[in-house]
Amino acid sequence: METEGINDDAYKAWGTVQSPAAPDEPQRTKRQAISAEPTALDPSQLTDVTLTSYCKNKESSELIQRALMDNDFMKHLEHGQILTIMDCMHPTSLAKGCCVIQEGDDGSTVYVLEEGMVEVTKQGKKICTIGQGKVFGELAILYNCTRTATVTALTDIKLWAIDRQGFQTIMMRTGLIKHSQYTDFLRSVPSFQSLPEDILSKLADVLEETHYSDSDYIIRQGATGDTFFIISEGQVKVSQQNSNDEQVTVKTLSKGDWFGEQALKGEDVRTASVTAVGDVTCLVIDRESFKQLIGGLDDVHNKQHDSDEVKAKLQAEGDFFSSVSLNDFNIICTLGMGGFSRVELVQLKNDPNRSFALKVLKKRHILDTSQQGHILSERRIMMEAHSPFIIRLYRTFRDSKYLYMLLEACLGGELWTLLRDRGSFDDGTTRFYTGCVIEALAFLHSRGIIYRDLKPENIILDHRGYAKLVDFGFAKKVGLGKKTWTFCGTPEYVAPEIILNKGHDSSADCWSLGILVFELLSGSPPFSGSDPMKTYNIILRGIDMIEFPKKITKSAANLIKRLCRDNPSERLGNQKNGVKDIQKHKWFEGFNWDGLRQGTIDSPFTPTVDGPLDNSNFDYFPEDTEEPPPDEESGWDLEF
Structure with missing residues (x-):
């Protein structure tokens, strides 16, 4: 039974822009991404952490086990993990009328009800009652979220509970110990020693x-x-x-x-x-x-070193941008808004033909939501991302209230808007946009970077209609063959290993790519529920449980299913030939990859862009009137 919702992740624009609704159409709204607070657990020290177990009699142990095995989310855990969670759950009792969970509070605990009854209400209205042997509150162990319902004891009750830190320690630890044992076994086999x-x-x-x-x-x-x-x-x-x-x-x-x-x-x-x-x-x-x-994992065309010509161009660019200041720009209009950032179209005062996108972030909000790490990582990754399929970041600035990111202006609008207006795309159109995304991911993955927030909202078109990835707030340099554990992404696009806290790597992007292809071809993603937890439970059931609409051809369906394999090591794009395996799939038969890289093939949709200041491909946004307080004392942004 799930009783929670989501924290507005908040700091992004071009990714979480809320579109003004047209009065006569059902509104397809942009999806919020979620970022859990970074895990406080250091993977290298996890094996030394001692877990506290609590005594239980046989009946209690069996009741907890049954409840966990019966729960849509928990039943996907390994048997050993279920036993450890049961072992580490602590007892708590509440009298009739007491509140177990309060709507609006931050949650971090999941409960199993052993004795008594509780009632679930939302905004004062009764939703249901829960009896013994049931789990509730499970979203809170995935990430910090606001409870969206109240749970009250109808009788005296006895509960067993575990908090997020305990749950995540168990999940990370079991996975890491097993992985290091398996790696040691493999290393001891002579024919594997050179791998x-x-x-x-x-x-x-x-x-x-x-x-x-x-x-x-x-x-x-x-x-x-x-x-x-x-x-x-x-x-x-x-x-x-x-x-x-x-x-x-x-x-x-x-x-x-x-x-x-x-x-x-x-x-x-x-x-x-x-x-x-x-x-x-x-x-x-x-x-x-x-x-x-076993094979060459290196994707050859992504390993090319920049030519002298490219190096010279980047050097000249660097010299130019190092000498500009914020005062050299005029603000023209707003292109997008997020929870605490906005993207402005700006023009260079002394060269009216040059426009840029300026992402403006409120420092106070970033600090209040502990997003400093994400912002600095976004800056570091984007400054080095010289790919025609990734939006360029030229320079950053800061003052007492804001951080600023000076980005390439892509005035063709968002892919999300195009999908909203058209409903869905045909094979050829989807193939083109997917091709652009694959090129962007190939660039990132060959450098040990994972993107983690793929969706139409984060794909923007330039004046030619070519697609570029924007919004690198969740991107992370993990390194080749390494994993990371923080829960982040957009619910419909999150891979099962992220939900199950198994650790994830670039193969999570391969999963999201499969979801993207499905959504572009059909107009909606394959996995979606009325609340995030329901969405996660549908994802855990797997892609084979999804009925594909008729408009998705057989070869497209085959590609999607091979990208969305439950086991990350079986996913297309995560095997010995990397992204090449996706490019060689029969759905891409005949696709001109070289033409795409060189920008010589026509895009399926050429936006109308009348000059460097044309914002007609974006929705209208009102001016931001809220002035944030200055934030001079935090030293973290000195690197910005």
């Missing part, structure tokens, strides 16, 4: 745990096989048939040993039998998964 760390890390993600009972055959001599095994628990017996057809034990293998590696090379007739001695757990990988991961 780079990021590939070992991906192999560890793709290993599947398989259990065997005493005397089970794991491999039979003479059979064909494509699977490689590492023993993580127990012992196995290796035997071969002699000339008298008798099974002769050759050796016994135990934890850390491996067998079947020839199958990964393609020599797949088994030369011995392997049987379990007692209970055995193996980590298993098949040849197909192995082949997908």
Whole structure:
């Protein structure tokens, strides 16, 4: 049972612009992105954190386990995680009439009701009652959010509770410990020792745990096989048939040993039998998964170094922008508004033909919502992002009240507006815009940067109609083969591993790309519920549970499903050829990638842009009358 909503993430414009509604049409509103507070947990020290467990009798333990297994969100966790959460839940009792959750408060705790009844009300209206053995308040353990309903005790009640910090520690810890064990196992196999760390890390993600009972055959001599095994628990017996057809034990293998590696090379007739001695757990990988991961992960055209010509151009640009100040610009109008930023169209006073977009951020709001890290990361990443498919950031300024980002002006309007007005796009149009996004992601991913907020709201068109990514507030330099844990993104676009707090990397962008293709072709995203938690639960059920509309062709549906695989290491774009695998997919057959990169192919829609000051492709926004207080004392923005 979910009783919560979302904090307005707030600091973005060109991404969370609220469009004025036309009086006679249903309003398709822009979606808010969510950013959890950065996790206070340091992954390197997590294994040393001691979790506090609370005594429970058998009945309570079983009731909590059943409640968790019965909950739409919790049932997706691993059995070991459910047991640890149950172990760490602490008891609390409240008398009849007491308030468990108050609408409007910040929430950080999830509850299991063991005894009694509670009532859920929203704005004074009764929604439902909840009885024993049920979970409620689960959105609060994903990120800091405002409770959108009140829960009151109808009788004396007994609850079990765990807070966000405890839950996230358990989730991160189990994943990290398992991943480091798997990586160590792999590292001990001689034929894997030369593999780079990021590939070992991906192999560890793709290993599947398989259990065997005493005397089970794991491999039979003479059979064909494509699977490689590492023993993580127990012992196995290796035997071969002699000339008298008798099974002769050759050796016994135990934890850390491996067998079947020839199958990964393609020599797949088994030369011995392997049987379990007692209970055995193996980590298993098949040849197909192995082949997908072992290969040159570098995307060649993204590894090109800038030519001298490009370097000279960037140097000249840098020199020019280092000498301009805020006073050199006239403000023309507002292009977009977010929770506490706005984007202004500005003109260079001494060169009226040059216009820019100036993103203006209120320092006070940034500090109040602890977004300093995101802002500085956005600046750092954008200053280095020299791709024709990413909006350029030329320079930043600051004064006592605001931070300013001087951006390239793209006056073709937002892709979101075009989608809103047209309803959906055909294959060719979608292919073009998706191609632009893929080029932007290829640039970022080859540099170890993840974007994390892909959606039509964050794609803007230039005067030619080519698409560029804007709004890098959630982008993060993670490094190749590394993961990060902060919950962020827009609910409909968030990958399952972000929801389940498993740690995520650039493969989360591959998932979002699949969602984007679906939305551009059909007009709405595949996963969406009446509140964020419902959306997350639908995402966790998987793409195969979604009925695709007729207008999505077979090959487009195949691409979407391969981008939206639950297991990140199976996703197209996250395997040995990286983004090339997406570009080679049959849906892109015949698409002119070189023409796209060189800007020589026609865009499906050429916006009308009459000169550098034409804002007609943007909605109208009133002036900002609210003056924020100055903020002189915080030292963090000295780097800005």
